[in-house]
Amino acid sequence: MSEAVEIENIDVRLGKAPILRGVSARIHEGRIVALLGPSGAGKTTLVKALMGMNPVCNGEIRVFGKKVPSFEALSMVGYMAQNDALYEDLSALDNLVFFGSLCGVKEKAAKSRAEELLEFTGLGADKSKPVKKYSSGMKRRLSLAISLMNDPKLLILDEPTVGIDPLLRIRFREQFLRLRNQGRTIFLTTHVMDEAQNCDAVLLMREGRIIAYGSPSELMAGAGTDSLEDAFLYHIGLSEKEA
Amino acid sequence: MRALYVAGRVLKQFARDRRTLGLLIFAPLLILFLAYTILNSTIEAPNVEQLNMPEDMAAAFAKEMNLTAAAGEAEALDDLKHLKTDAVIIYTEPDITVCLEGSDSSLTAAVKKAVASAMSSYVRDHVNAEALRKIDEQKRKITADIDAQIKSVQDSVTEDIKEQQEKIKSDIESRMSEKFEDMKEDVKDKISSQLKSALRKKITGAVEKAAAAQREAVKRQLASYQQGVMRSVSQAAESYAQAVRRALEEYLSEIGAPGGADFQMPAFTPPVITPPELTMPAMKLSFGMPSIDLSDIEMPSVDMPEIEAPVIGSSDIKVPDIGFSVEVADISYSYLNGSDDMGAFDAAAPYLMGFFVFFFVFIIAGIAFLRERISGTLERVLATPIRRYEIVAGYFLGFGAFAFVQTLLIQFFMLYVLGIQIKGSLPLICAVNLLLATGSLSLGTFLSAFARNEMQMFQFIPVVIVPQAVFCGLFSLRDAPGWVQALSKLFPLTYGARALNDVAARGMGFPDIAPDMAVLAGFTLLFLVLNTLVLKKYRRM
Numbered sequence: 001m002s003e004a005v006e007i008e009n010i011d012v013r014l015g016k017a018p019i020l021r022g023v024s025a026r027i028h029e030g031r032i033v034a035l036l037g038p039s040g041a042g043k044t045t046l047v048k049a050l051m052g053m054n055p056v057c058n059g060e061i062r063v064f065g066k067k068v069p070s071f072e073a074l075s076m077v078g079y080m081a082q083n084d085a086l087y088e089d090l091s092a093l094d095n096l097v098f099f100g101s102l103c104g105v106k107e108k109a110a111k112s113r114a115e116e117l118l119e120f121t122g123l124g125a126d127k128s129k130p131v132k133k134y135s136s137g138m139k140r141r142l143s144l145a146i147s148l149m150n151d152p153k154l155l156i157l158d159e160p161t162v163g164i165d166p167l168l169r170i171r172f173r174e175q176f177l178r179l180r181n182q183g184r185t186i187f188l189t190t191h192v193m194d195e196a197q198n199c200d201a202v203l204l205m206r207e208g209r210i211i212a213y214g215s216p217s218e219l220m221a222g223a224g225t226d227s228l229e230d231a232f233l234y235h236i237g238l239s240e241k242e243a
Numbered sequence: 244m245r246a247l248y249v250a251g252r253v254l255k256q257f258a259r260d261r262r263t264l265g266l267l268i269f270a271p272l273l274i275l276f277l278a279y280t281i282l283n284s285t286i287e288a289p290n291v292e293q294l295n296m297p298e299d300m301a302a303a304f305a306k307e308m309n310l311t312a313a314a315g316e317a318e319a320l321d322d323l324k325h326l327k328t329d330a331v332i333i334y335t336e337p338d339i340t341v342c343l344e345g346s347d348s349s350l351t352a353a354v355k356k357a358v359a360s361a362m363s364s365y366v367r368d369h370v371n372a373e374a375l376r377k378i379d380e381q382k383r384k385i386t387a388d389i390d391a392q393i394k395s396v397q398d399s400v401t402e403d404i405k406e407q408q409e410k411i412k413s414d415i416e417s418r419m420s421e422k423f424e425d426m427k428e429d430v431k432d433k434i435s436s437q438l439k440s441a442l443r444k445k446i447t448g449a450v451e452k453a454a455a456a457q458r459e460a461v462k463r464q465l466a467s468y469q470q471g472v473m474r475s476v477s478q479a480a481e482s483y484a485q486a487v488r489r490a491l492e493e494y495l496s497e498i499g500a501p502g503g504a505d506f507q508m509p510a511f512t513p514p515v516i517t518p519p520e521l522t523m524p525a526m527k528l529s530f531g532m533p534s535i536d537l538s539d540i541e542m543p544s545v546d547m548p549e550i551e552a553p554v555i556g557s558s559d560i561k562v563p564d565i566g567f568s569v570e571v572a573d574i575s576y577s578y579l580n581g582s583d584d585m586g587a588f589d590a591a592a593p594y595l596m597g598f599f600v601f602f603f604v605f606i607i608a609g610i611a612f613l614r615e616r617i618s619g620t621l622e623r624v625l626a627t628p629i630r631r632y633e634i635v636a637g638y639f640l641g642f643g644a645f646a647f648v649q650t651l652l653i654q655f656f657m658l659y660v661l662g663i664q665i666k667g668s669l670p671l672i673c674a675v676n677l678l679l680a681t682g683s684l685s686l687g688t689f690l691s692a693f694a695r696n697e698m699q700m701f702q703f704i705p706v707v708i709v710p711q712a713v714f715c716g717l718f719s720l721r722d723a724p725g726w727v728q729a730l731s732k733l734f735p736l737t738y739g740a741r742a743l744n745d746v747a748a749r750g751m752g753f754p755d756i757a758p759d760m761a762v763l764a765g766f767t768l769l770f771l772v773l774n775t776l777v778l779k780k781y782r783r784m
Contacts, residue, residue: 004371044596053782058493069784071628085623087252089259094252130259150627 002064004029004154004185005050012042012049012208015064018207019045024059027201029153029189032180034196035189036232037205040070043189044082046205047158050187052078063154074104078152082159084139088132092123092142095131096149103150110149117145120175137168144175154178157188161195173198193228202228204235245629249637250644253611257645267607267649271599278595279661282588289329289354292319296334303365304332326552330354361508409464493633493773580666580749594717597740600650600676602708608642609687609700617696635775638688639681646680661669666750673745676755678763679739685770686735692777711736716744735766 007026008052012020027033035043041049048054050061063073086095090157095112100110106230118124131139140160147155161169173195180200180220196202197216204212204219212219212235216228223234257264292313293301304310313319319331323342329350331342343351588595615621615675624634650673657663665672690707694700714720714731717740723731731737742759745751 020365051782052784053622055783069782071630071784074626074628079626081619081623083619085619085621087256087620088425089256090252094255098252099627101679102245102624102629106626115385146623171362199604211453 001012003027004064005157005187006029006060006062006065007046007050008059008061010049010061011057012045012054013057014045014054018208020049021156022059022104023136025203025210026214027154027185028182029185030183030199031184032176032188032198033201033203035187035203035205036191036193036196036228037133037135037189038191041205041206042208044158045157045189045208047187047189048062050156050232051077058101059068075150076153078147078155080143080147080157080160080180082162084143086131086139086142086146091132092138092145093127095142096146096163099146100136100149105150110114113151115153116143117148121145122171139170140164140168144172148179153184155184155186155188157186159189159191161190161192169195174237195234197228204232206236206239209239245633246636246640247455248642249624249629249634253638253641254644256611257375257641263607263611263692265602267645268652271603271653275595275599275653275657275661278591279588282591289350289357289600290317290327291330291332291357292322292328293332295320295507296332296336300334300365303368304358304361306364307361330358332358345784444696445765450705589663590663590748591717592657593743594602594715594740596653596657596672596676596747597679597736598715598717598742599653600646600680601711601736603649604642604646604680605687605708606700606704607687608638608684608698609644609691609694609703611642612638613691613694613700616691621778622781625778631778631782631784632775634686634770639685639771642684642688643677643681646684647677650676650680661748665747667746667752671746671753671756674761675739675742675746675760678760678767679735679743680771682735682739682763682767685767685774689770689774689777692774692780693718715740735763738762738766 001213007023007025009020009022009024010020011022023042023046023056032159035046037043045054050058050068052074056068061068064071064076087098089225089226090098093111096117097107097110098115100113101212105113115124115127118127121144123138123141123145126134126237131142134142140163144157144160147157158166161172164172176188180186199216201213201215202209212222212231214222216231219231219235220226220228223231225231225234257267291304291308291310293304293310294316295311296312297306301310301312313322315329316331316333319328319333320342322328323331323344326344329344333340333342339358339362341354343354345351381476477552507723553591602753612621616626621634625631654669654673654676658665658669686707690703691700710730711734714734716731720728739758742756742763744761745756
């Protein structure tokens, strides 16, 4: 099994403050991997480092073997930011086509793909509405659709389920599974244990470090508990002991 | 290619954002219209109260303003204070004091202009006459004065001459008479001495002759007497010697002495007889000289010619004509560009056009780009394989297209609705405006990198926009301190506004404004490059 993402011992500083310290991780292709950690753990920083937006001082990141930052790596990645980054005055379709064309999708192809994705995310009926009239859930869905416009092999989703209702959360989960089944790798961040539970693998992060990595069951077994939350707490204690 | 998508999206976004669209398109037009209305409305005639003005002056002033006579100084100033009038003019011969309210500069300027033009016509009509009258009076006075002076000089000269004449006459007379006396004496002397010497010569000659003759006679008598004496003496001596000899011979013969011949007779020397000295009797000649009388010779009289002092008639002196008249210059203005009825707005129009293009594009482009930053769409766009310069270029193109429309709109509004005259070429103005707009949008998008929110973007207005507006040439910088002029060179608007003014008001062509356009283009390029570099903050490549 090849690696979608290889993170090798990276340090990330924002300004002078060190945010990530010696982070290493591998994300296998075709898996849904959750980056789990409390707010302020450095999840978004790691995601941005993956996208080439944050400078990496030490170590190296590779996406499908391509060193980050590079345009090749970017073209294989679909990205959904923590906040919906949408053009509110434009319609959903316009947003999709625009981002699609930035990713190099030809206009005609972009349109049909946009229609497809609108159907996929259940926005087909509202495709011509300006985004400012969308609810926050619809915006999340549109953001997901945008991230899929370039038919990425790797989806990087920063807190995709924040602020959405449980029903939509379930729909998202289904969609993630469908996308994985299409052969895509999904790397998402969350601070909700529950959500991580349904992933193939979980990276536990705290204070800029990865403190544990494994499937939810492995992590729970390692900690001798049957809840991911307890496992998380266990690994926190372990990491503190190490320190 | 991606830049075109960005540009297309920017335009699409604009099309959907009615509010921004309205602001960008109608706000400049509205402001321009308001500025036009205010700046081009001129105060026809200020309301003025006057105090103590002579009638003719008041008449001259009334032509230029609504002039009323004030009840009194205090009342007039009170009216002014309560803005019932625009000015109070107090005449205190020979000065005019204009009291102004002063808080409204356009009103102040209107009053000053009216006063100046009233004064000018007053001076022309009245002061000129007054001046001429005074000059005439002065002229007459001078003539009289000169006349009197001439007369007095003449009198004194005449007197002087007379005196001098008198003096000369007496001098000559006295000297002549002295000389005459001398001459007389001399003549007398000469005559007498000559006479005397002639007489004496004659007399002496005669006397001498007589004396000589007498002396000769005497001498002859004496000589003959002497001869006679001598002869008698020598005869006597001879006879005596003979007698002696005969006696001796006889004696010898008697004695019968031997030989008688050997005997030497003793030498006989006759006695020497000295004739008596003849003394001439002294002759005394005395004769009287005749006396010469010259007393009857008269001294001739000296006739002096009468010397006349020249008469200088006062009528002979011409007082030169001064030929003075007061000419109040008539001022007429001729304009290389513009005309007399060019209002403040017309003059400011090219600058206002430039400023509004610059300002609105700056604000809208800056805020639009800022919004991309804040909303995260910029980051999201950078998560695609787009190049940084493509984003900048896309924005540039999108806003450029929009600025083009806006520029055309502003331009046509000013031209056809507000009736601003444009001397130069319209396409050239459009080109400058467009260049200015690109400079502004590149500056706006660049500066938006340093703002966290819209409020901070607006904070750039007093720092970046206002100084440019103030220093762009709308207000003349000719006498501004050097640092202000140097500062104005750092602003894109300075070059844009100048180029616009050169074309619109002064009718210059492309070659004249090419340097300014080049600088503008340089600014644009600089800000575009800086913007591209600043985007590195969002993505490391």
